[in-house]
Amino acid sequence: AQENAEELRGLIESDAVNDAAVVLDRMPEEERSAAVGELPTEAAADLIEHLLEQQAAEILEQLTPDVAASILEELTSDVRADLIAGLDAQSAFDILQAMSPVEAEETKELCRYEPDSAGGLMVTELLAFESTSTVQAVFDDLAEHSEEYRDIDVQYSFVVDGKRLVGVLPMRDLFLAKRSTPLFELMIKDPISVTDRTQLSALEDVFDNHSFLGIPVVNESQELLGVVQRSSLEHAIAAHDRSDYLKSQGIIGGEEIRSLPVFERARRRLSWLSVNILLNILAASVIAMYQDTLSSVIALAVFLPIISDMSGCSGNQAVAVSMRELSLGLIRPAELMRVWGKEISVGAINGMCLGMLVGAAAFFWKADVMLGIVVGGALCLNTMVAVSIGGMVPLLMKRFHFDPAIASGPILTTVTDMCGFFLVLSMASVLLV
Amino acid sequence: AQENAEELRGLIESDAVNDAAVVLDRMPEEERSAAVGELPTEAAADLIEHLLEQQAAEILEQLTPDVAASILEELTSDVRADLIAGLDAQSAFDILQAMSPVEAEETKELCRYEPDSAGGLMVTELLAFESTSTVQAVFDDLAEHSEEYRDIDVQYSFVVDGKRLVGVLPMRDLFLAKRSTPLFELMIKDPISVTDRTQLSALEDVFDNHSFLGIPVVNESQELLGVVQRSSLEHAIAAHDRSDYLKSQGIIGGEEIRSLPVFERARRRLSWLSVNILLNILAASVIAMYQDTLSSVIALAVFLPIISDMSGCSGNQAVAVSMRELSLGLIRPAELMRVWGKEISVGAINGMCLGMLVGAAAFFWKADVMLGIVVGGALCLNTMVAVSIGGMVPLLMKRFHFDPAIASGPILTTVTDMCGFFLVLSMASVLLV
Structure with a gap:
C-alpha cells in the first residue's frame, strides 16, 4: 500500500490525477482502498473526485469512517452529497457520524434531492452578504476569509435579508462604489432564481436564456439554498446523454468499466x-x-x-x-x-x-x-x-x-x-x- | 414575415428563446430567413445562437450580407466563427466583407482552428492589462468600459507584457490591494496556459486537474490569444458524446432534425x-x-x-x-x-x-x-x-x-x-x- 500510495501521490502532485485514476483502476481491488488511505487527505479527495462513482463508493466503504469523512470534507458540497448517496446505508451512516455535525446535516439535506434537480446540482459554497452591509464590510470579509473563499466563484455575490434572497451583486460593481454604500443600493433587485425542485430541462432553458455563469437556488420561502453553476449543468447534461448512449447499447444499471468484478x-x-x-x-x-x-x-x-x-x-x-x-x-x-x-x-x-x-x-x-x-x-x-x-x-x-x-x-x-x-x-x- | 417576426420577438423578449426556436423550426423553410430578418438585431442573434448549426447557416445564407453581418457581430467570437465556418464559401466571403475589418480578420483567424482544439473553443473576449499598470488604472478601465465588459467573465484578468502572457490576476485580489500597486506585484506568475493547438482530451485533463473556470490560450510565442471557459469545454464534450450516440445509431454527416427537407x-x-x-x-x-x-x-x-x-x-x-x-x-x-x-x-x-x-x-x-x-x-x-x-x-x-x-x-x-x-x-x- 505504501508503495502504491507513493506512486499515486507523485502523479496527483504533478497534476496527472487522471493518470493516477488509471493506475488505481489497474490495482487489484483489495489494494485500492489501502493505497487511498495512505494518501494525504487533499490528494485522496482529488483522486476520489476523478473516479467513477461506483469505484469511489467501494473505496470509501472500505476506509475507516474517520478517514473517509475527512476525505469527503475536502470536496465541494454537491460532490460530497453524490458520493454519500452512492454508499450502502451503513457506511453512509458511519461516515456522516464521523463528519462535523454541520457538514453532516448539510450533506444529508443535499442527499434528499433528486440528482437531476437544481437541489441536486447546486453547491452551497457561495458568497452572501446582508443587504444592510456596506461595501467596506464586504471588502473586509473578503480580506479576512481569502483562503477559505479560494475555490468559490466570486463573479457575483448574493444579497440576503436574513436567509431570504433579495438581490445579486456583480462583484465588479464593488470596485466602482463608495465604500460606505450599503449593498441594497448597489444590488440588482428581484434576481432570477430557480427553486430546489427545478428540473434539468427547465434549468437548461434558464441558462439558455441568460448568459449567467451561475443561478441562485431558493426554497419556497425564497430562502437562499445554493447556486447552480453553468459548468455543473453542462456536466449533468453530458452525463445524461452518455447514459442514454450506454443504455441504448444495452449497458444498463450504471456505467461499466472493466475493472469491476x-x-x-x-x-x-x-x-x-x-x-x-x-x-x-x-x-x-x-x-x-x-x-x-x-x-x-x-x-x-x-x-x-x-x-x-x-x-x-x-x-x-x-x-x-x-x-x-x-x-x-x-x-x-x-x-x-x-x-x-x-x-x-x-x-x-x-x-x-x-x-x-x-x-x-x-x-x-x-x-x-x-x-x-x-x-x-x-x-x-x-x-x-x-x-x-x-x-x-x-x-x-x-x-x-x-x-x-x-x-x-x-x-x-x-x-x-x-x-x-x-x-x-x-x-x-x-x-x- | 412581419407577423412571424412579431411572434418570435415576443417569445425572445420574454426569455423563451427555445420556444422561439421551435416556432421557427415549424415555419415553412422559405419564411424562416425573412422572419429572422425582421427581428431587432439583438433578438435575431439570440435566436440564431439557439438553432442547430445547419439551420442557422441556411438562414444566414439567405439574409443580405449586411443584416447577417450585424447579427453575427452581436455574438461571442467563438460562436461567430463556428457559424461562419458552416456557411458556403460565397456567403462566408460576402458576410465577412460586410463586417468591420477588425472583427472579420479575427473571425477568419478563429475559423482556421479545428473545432475541437483550444483555438476553436476559446473566446477572445477577455480582460488583459499591462503588467506595469496600477490597480487604479484597472479600476478606471472597468468603470469606463462597464457596459462593454458586461458579458465577459471577470473572475480573472490576464496580465501581459505587450502581447505576451505573463500573469493572471484574481480580481478579488484587487479589492485588497493599494491603488498604486503595479499589477506585476500582485499577479500570479507563470500561469497555467494551453496553446491554440491543444486538443479536447488534453484540455479535459487540464480542467480536471485544476478548479479554474477558464484557462488562457497562447501561441508558440506565448502571446495571449483567448480563453477557454470550463463551460465551453463541457459543452464540447457533450456535443462529442451526442454525436457518437447518433453515429452509432446510423445518423451520420451531422445532426438530423425533422424540419430538414x-x-x-x-x-x-x-x-x-x-x-x-x-x-x-x-x-x-x-x-x-x-x-x-x-x-x-x-x-x-x-x-x-x-x-x-x-x-x-x-x-x-x-x-x-x-x-x-x-x-x-x-x-x-x-x-x-x-x-x-x-x-x-x-x-x-x-x-x-x-x-x-x-x-x-x-x-x-x-x-x-x-x-x-x-x-x-x-x-x-x-x-x-x-x-x-x-x-x-x-x-x-x-x-x-x-x-x-x-x-x-x-x-x-x-x-x-x-x-x-x-x-x-x-x-x-x-x-x-
Whole structure:
C-alpha cells in the first residue's frame, strides 16, 4: 500500500490525477482502498473526485469512517452529497457520524434531492452578504476569509435579508462604489432564481436564456439554498446523454468499466440480454409458423436475417432522431402524427431503394422474378413500418414515463422482426408456393 | 414575415428563446430567413445562437450580407466563427466583407482552428492589462468600459507584457490591494496556459486537474490569444458524446432534425443503410452455402435471426464499454489483450446462459437433443466471438484513425453474423444431417 500510495501521490502532485485514476483502476481491488488511505487527505479527495462513482463508493466503504469523512470534507458540497448517496446505508451512516455535525446535516439535506434537480446540482459554497452591509464590510470579509473563499466563484455575490434572497451583486460593481454604500443600493433587485425542485430541462432553458455563469437556488420561502453553476449543468447534461448512449447499447444499471468484478459485469449485461432473447424467441416464432413455406422456398431463409437487421437499422435511425428532438425540445411526446408524417416519407424513399437492392440480389441469385418481388417488397414495406415505430416509440415511452433510452430498442426490433418475418413469409406463401 | 417576426420577438423578449426556436423550426423553410430578418438585431442573434448549426447557416445564407453581418457581430467570437465556418464559401466571403475589418480578420483567424482544439473553443473576449499598470488604472478601465465588459467573465484578468502572457490576476485580489500597486506585484506568475493547438482530451485533463473556470490560450510565442471557459469545454464534450450516440445509431454527416427537407434526410440515412445492406448480403451468403443443410433441418431457419440479433446485442455492449473506457482514458488503443481478457470471461458466462436458454427452447420445441446442442452451442461460442470483436474493434479503429463510433457497429455485426451462421450451420451439417 505504501508503495502504491507513493506512486499515486507523485502523479496527483504533478497534476496527472487522471493518470493516477488509471493506475488505481489497474490495482487489484483489495489494494485500492489501502493505497487511498495512505494518501494525504487533499490528494485522496482529488483522486476520489476523478473516479467513477461506483469505484469511489467501494473505496470509501472500505476506509475507516474517520478517514473517509475527512476525505469527503475536502470536496465541494454537491460532490460530497453524490458520493454519500452512492454508499450502502451503513457506511453512509458511519461516515456522516464521523463528519462535523454541520457538514453532516448539510450533506444529508443535499442527499434528499433528486440528482437531476437544481437541489441536486447546486453547491452551497457561495458568497452572501446582508443587504444592510456596506461595501467596506464586504471588502473586509473578503480580506479576512481569502483562503477559505479560494475555490468559490466570486463573479457575483448574493444579497440576503436574513436567509431570504433579495438581490445579486456583480462583484465588479464593488470596485466602482463608495465604500460606505450599503449593498441594497448597489444590488440588482428581484434576481432570477430557480427553486430546489427545478428540473434539468427547465434549468437548461434558464441558462439558455441568460448568459449567467451561475443561478441562485431558493426554497419556497425564497430562502437562499445554493447556486447552480453553468459548468455543473453542462456536466449533468453530458452525463445524461452518455447514459442514454450506454443504455441504448444495452449497458444498463450504471456505467461499466472493466475493472469491476467479472460476475458483476456479466450479471448486469445478462439482465438486458435475457429480456432480449425472450423477445427474439417471440419474434422468431413467426418463422416457425411458416415452416412449410420455408421448406418449399429454402432461399427465403437467407433473406430473413437481412430483413431483420435492415429494419433494425432503419428503425434505430428514427429512434435516434426522436431522442434528439425530444431532448432539444423540438417535439412534444404527444406529437405522434407529426413524427409519423415526417418518417413515413423518408421510409418510403429508403424502403424503395433498399427493397430494389435486395430484390435485385434475390433475382440475380435464383433467376426468379417473384422471389425478388417478395423479398424486395417485404423489405420496402417493413422499412416504412420500422421508421414509423422507431420514430414514435420514444415519444410513447416518454409520455408514459418509461425510459425511452432503455425501452425503445428492444420494442422496435421485436415488432419490426415479427412484422418483417410475417410480411415476407405470408407474401411468399401466396406468390411463391 | 412581419407577423412571424412579431411572434418570435415576443417569445425572445420574454426569455423563451427555445420556444422561439421551435416556432421557427415549424415555419415553412422559405419564411424562416425573412422572419429572422425582421427581428431587432439583438433578438435575431439570440435566436440564431439557439438553432442547430445547419439551420442557422441556411438562414444566414439567405439574409443580405449586411443584416447577417450585424447579427453575427452581436455574438461571442467563438460562436461567430463556428457559424461562419458552416456557411458556403460565397456567403462566408460576402458576410465577412460586410463586417468591420477588425472583427472579420479575427473571425477568419478563429475559423482556421479545428473545432475541437483550444483555438476553436476559446473566446477572445477577455480582460488583459499591462503588467506595469496600477490597480487604479484597472479600476478606471472597468468603470469606463462597464457596459462593454458586461458579458465577459471577470473572475480573472490576464496580465501581459505587450502581447505576451505573463500573469493572471484574481480580481478579488484587487479589492485588497493599494491603488498604486503595479499589477506585476500582485499577479500570479507563470500561469497555467494551453496553446491554440491543444486538443479536447488534453484540455479535459487540464480542467480536471485544476478548479479554474477558464484557462488562457497562447501561441508558440506565448502571446495571449483567448480563453477557454470550463463551460465551453463541457459543452464540447457533450456535443462529442451526442454525436457518437447518433453515429452509432446510423445518423451520420451531422445532426438530423425533422424540419430538414425530406430528400436530404433520406439521402443521408441511405448512405449509411446502403453500406449496411451490402454487408448484410455478404453475411447472408454464408447461409446460401448451406442450403442443403437448411432444407434437411428447416427448424434451423428459425434460429438464424436469433443468433444474429443476440450476437449483435452482446457485441454492442462490449463496443459501448470500450468507447467509454477510451474516452475516460482508462484504456489505450494498443491494449487489445487486456480488453480481450476482460471480455472473454464475461462472454463465456453470458454465452453459456444464453446458449442454454435458446438450446432449451429448441429442445422443447422439436424434442431433439442434438438440435438444442447445435443451436445453444453455436450461440454460446458466437457470444464469445461477439464480445471479443465488440471490445477490440473500437480500439483498432481508434488506432488506425477511423471513427470508432461510425465503423464499430457494422464491422461487428457483419463479422458476428458470418461467424454465427457458419457455426450453427456447419455444426448442424455434421451433427444433424
